[in-house]
Amino acid sequence: MPSILIQGETGTGKGLVARLIHRLGPRSSGPFVDVNCAAIPDTLLESELFGYERGAFTDARRAKPGLFQTAHHGTIFLDEIGLLPGALQAKLLKVLEEQAVRRLGSTTSEPVDVWILSATNADLSKAVHEHVSARISITAWRC
Numbered sequence: 001m002p003s004i005l006i007q008g009e010t011g012t013g014k015g016l017v018a019r020l021i022h023r024l025g026p027r028s029s030g031p032f033v034d035v036n037c038a039a040i041p042d043t044l045l046e047s048e049l050f051g052y053e054r055g056a057f058t059d060a061r062r063a064k065p066g067l068f069q070t071a072h073h074g075t076i077f078l079d080e081i082g083l084l085p086g087a088l089q090a091k092l093l094k095v096l097e098e099q100a101v102r103r104l105g106s107t108t109s110e111p112v113d114v115w116i117l118s119a120t121n122a123d124l125s126k127a128v129h130e131h132v133s134a135r136i137s138i139t140a141w142r143c
Helices: 015-025 042-050 086-098 124-141
Strands: 002-007 032-036 074-079 114-118
Touching: 002 015, 015 032, 015 114, 042 086, 074 124
Parallel strands: 002 114, 032 074, 074 114
Antiparallel strands: none
16 A cells, blocks of 8 residues: 655645545555644654553553554554654654564564555655755865
């Protein structure tokens, strides 16, 4: 199942579109996990998405599955995906490529079968272009 990116201004119903896609799609009998990436602090987002093992950090008294595992055989909707920090974007790419997640504190990956829908109000292609241009300018200045 291909991943889908829904783009549009704030308040245009991107979440409603994601729910409709889920309901009308082949995974409608599975869970729909709605994640507002902007509402979860960066420091918690990784453990929420990917889960953690007992002892992975100070208060991790027991293992907890992440939201990707909660969405197994269903759909995960990542709203405001454009706000994810770079390190989390790289980890998300790994999930897309390998269809597996590795909980914080674990040494092994676990397979997940999820359909990933995401949404943003940002112009991601413009942001990538600006980021690349800024990096090129900085590199040229350092030479």
